Amino acid sequence: MSNNILDLYKFGKVSLNETFNQLFSSKAKEKILKGQEDNSENIKSILIELNDLIGLANVKELVKEIIAFVEIQKRRKNENMLTEPIVLHMIFRGNPGTGKTTVARIIGRLFREMGVLEKGHIIEVERADIVGEYIGHTALKVKQQIKKAIGGILFIDEAYSLARGGEKDFGKEAIDALVKSMEDYKDNLIMILAGYEYEMDVFLRTNPGLKSRFPIHVDFKDYTTNELIEIANIMAKQRQYKLTNNAIMKLKQLLTTYNDSYNSGNARLVRNIIEKSFRKQALRLKKQSYISKKDLLDIKAEDIEGNDNY
Amino acid sequence: MKKSIIIGKSNVGKTLFMINFAEFLGLEKIYIIQEFPDGKKLNREMSIEAAREYLSSSSKYKTQCIQSIDISIPVYKGKKEIKIMDTSGLIDGIHPDISIRSGIIQTLERLHTCDIIIHIIDVSLLTQGILLSQIDRQIIEYGISRRGYILLANKIDLDKAKIGLNKLKKDYEEVYILPMSALYKTGLDEVKAFVIRSI
Ligand SMILES: Nc1nc2c(ncn2[C@@H]2O[C@H](COP(=O)(O)OP(=O)(O)OP(=O)(O)O)[C@@H](O)[C@H]2O)c(=O)[nH]1
Ligand SMILES: Nc1ncnc2c1ncn2[C@@H]1O[C@H](COP(=O)(O)OP(=O)(O)OP(=O)(O)O)[C@@H](O)[C@H]1O
Ligand SMILES: [Mg+2]
Ligand SMILES: [Mg+2]
Numbered sequence: 001m002s003n004n005i006l007d008l009y010k011f012g013k014v015s016l017n018e019t020f021n022q023l024f025s026s027k028a029k030e031k032i033l034k035g036q037e038d039n040s041e042n043i044k045s046i047l048i049e050l051n052d053l054i055g056l057a058n059v060k061e062l063v064k065e066i067i068a069f070v071e072i073q074k075r076r077k078n079e080n081m082l083t084e085p086i087v088l089h090m091i092f093r094g095n096p097g098t099g100k101t102t103v104a105r106i107i108g109r110l111f112r113e114m115g116v117l118e119k120g121h122i123i124e125v126e127r128a129d130i131v132g133e134y135i136g137h138t139a140l141k142v143k144q145q146i147k148k149a150i151g152g153i154l155f156i157d158e159a160y161s162l163a164r165g166g167e168k169d170f171g172k173e174a175i176d177a178l179v180k181s182m183e184d185y186k187d188n189l190i191m192i193l194a195g196y197e198y199e200m201d202v203f204l205r206t207n208p209g210l211k212s213r214f215p216i217h218v219d220f221k222d223y224t225t226n227e228l229i230e231i232a233n234i235m236a237k238q239r240q241y242k243l244t245n246n247a248i249m250k251l252k253q254l255l256t257t258y259n260d261s262y263n264s265g266n267a268r269l270v271r272n273i274i275e276k277s278f279r280k281q282a283l284r285l286k287k288q289s290y291i292s293k294k295d296l297l298d299i300k301a302e303d304i305e306g307n308d309n310y
Numbered sequence: 311m312k313k314s315i316i317i318g319k320s321n322v323g324k325t326l327f328m329i330n331f332a333e334f335l336g337l338e339k340i341y342i343i344q345e346f347p348d349g350k351k352l353n354r355e356m357s358i359e360a361a362r363e364y365l366s367s368s369s370k371y372k373t374q375c376i377q378s379i380d381i382s383i384p385v386y387k388g389k390k391e392i393k394i395m396d397t398s399g400l401i402d403g404i405h406p407d408i409s410i411r412s413g414i415i416q417t418l419e420r421l422h423t424c425d426i427i428i429h430i431i432d433v434s435l436l437t438q439g440i441l442l443s444q445i446d447r448q449i450i451e452y453g454i455s456r457r458g459y460i461l462l463a464n465k466i467d468l469d470k471a472k473i474g475l476n477k478l479k480k481d482y483e484e485v486y487i488l489p490m491s492a493l494y495k496t497g498l499d500e501v502k503a504f505v506i507r508s509i
Binding site for chain 2: 006009010011012013014015016017019020021023024025
């Protein structure tokens with residue numbers, strides 16, 4: 001183990017800090033040093049970050065519930081009272097770009113500060129990362145990903161695709177291996193299965209055992225057009241740009257035309273359009289002989305353009 | 311023989327401290343063993359002046375391997391030999407140069423086998439806004455969990471160093487922090503006393 005981490009460091013795969021931690025620090029030590037106070041400060045600032053996300057009211061509510069639950073169970077434990085097991089595996093249902101990954105990251109950090117997870121990082125995988133091509137391959141692949149995720153969250157995108165392919169497919173083997181590691185690392189690993197609402201429902205119906213192991217279900221609703229506009233405004237502001245009124249109108253129009261079930265309410269689409277608009281603005285300004293500060297700031301309607309990739 | 315290791319970020323004064331500490335303990339010449347990451351060993355003998363000139367430098371990553379000297383230190387009526395190891399400078403994250411990372415790995419491999427850890431920081435860099443880097447905090451954490459750990463707040467001779475020292479002391483009440491100057495050779499007496507106590 002320890003030689004392994006030194007090799008990873010040698011080849012530039014992990015930071016010195018991570019390496020040092022693995023070699024020399026124990027959980028207990030970390031906790032003593034962190035101290036209660038500055039910890040609750042961190043929790044506060046992570047919660048602010050969560051609250052600043054547009055929409056997602058039900059998600060925010062649920063996170064608050066979980067925090068309260070974990071804290072009360074801790075208190076009860078301190079008083080030597082009976083405690084409920086804290087099982088925090090989750091199912092995220094929702095369309096692409098509805099904030100699933102963003103929320104998972106925030107939850108990971110939150111859990112680290114709360115002492116639920118040691119590291120709180122997230123490892124995102126999909127079918128190809130954990131399903132192998134021959135016998136034994138799958139178990140190996142799962143093991144590798146689990147190893148990376150220990151202390152944090154294993155986030156499985158489009159999880160329903162594991163059940164695809166019928167009897168002979170190794171997806172089933174992957175599910176079994178995942179379930180086993182859930183038990184093996186039950187105190188230091190959280191799994192999140194994510195995917196479209198309908199597909200996830202079918203998936204869980206065909207695997208009743210799974211459903212009970214993932215007690216927390218979170219729905220990520222599509223963003224409304226207005227929410228998407230707000231998200232766009234924030235994204236622009238964070239990078240010191242500003243959408244003009246005309247640009248906002250154009251974006252609105254564009255978002256309505258994309259309003260098929262796959263792309264509706266999709267913040268990732270917005271991000272791509274906004275990022276592209278920065279480049280288009282640059283191109284436009286280069287043709288000008290004089291560029292004012294306001295020019296540098298403003299994203300105009302002509303900079304907003306959809307992309308056929310979506 | 312008891313082993314001590316000098317660790318810290320690059321350019322904090324590890325090498326200069328080792329040389330001047332050796333001089334303070336009465337050496338006129340040093341025999342230094344350099345052990346390179348690829349396994350090569352080099353023994354060199356030089357005067358204290360030459361050591362200062364050739365081994366310590368104002369540019370970073372001057373030291374790129376473990377280099378050690380053996381010193382005898384007076385204990386009670388007798389003397390005791392100790393090994394002092396100077397090491398490559400540490401840096402947060404992933405340094406882009408593999409040879410520097412290899413030097414750092416040598417330090418990580420030996421750290422737990424050492425009886426005494428002399429952790430050096432450049433306290434003049436710690437003005438009120440800037441905090442200790444993460445690796446320094448990690449070393450402190452590790453240090454206070456075991457015996458024989460000392461934190462040297464080096465370059466106390468520089469302006470602003472006092473501000474940094476006060477802040478450091480406030481943040482780490484449980485750590486033995488010793489202000490000193492490797493350059494002007496102040497505080498070496500206390501380091502000597504600490505070493506004697508720890509062996
Ligand atoms: N003002 C002042 N300068 C110092 C002191 N100690 C070291 N220096 C200077 O800091 C620079 C670095 O010293 P080194 O001894 O080479 O530092 P190091 O930690 O061994 O650095 P690397 O081996 O290169 O990682 C040199 O220019 C020293 O003269 C001190 O106490 N006061
Ligand atoms: N509520 C929000 N407020 C602000 N930005 C958001 C919000 N939700 C998502 N975003 C931004 O939208 C982008 C896509 O979000 P994210 O990757 O979390 O979606 P996802 O549901 O995981 O999508 P996929 O299923 O395609 O991976 C990110 O850049 C994120 O920062
Ligand atoms: Mg995602
Ligand atoms: Mg040096």
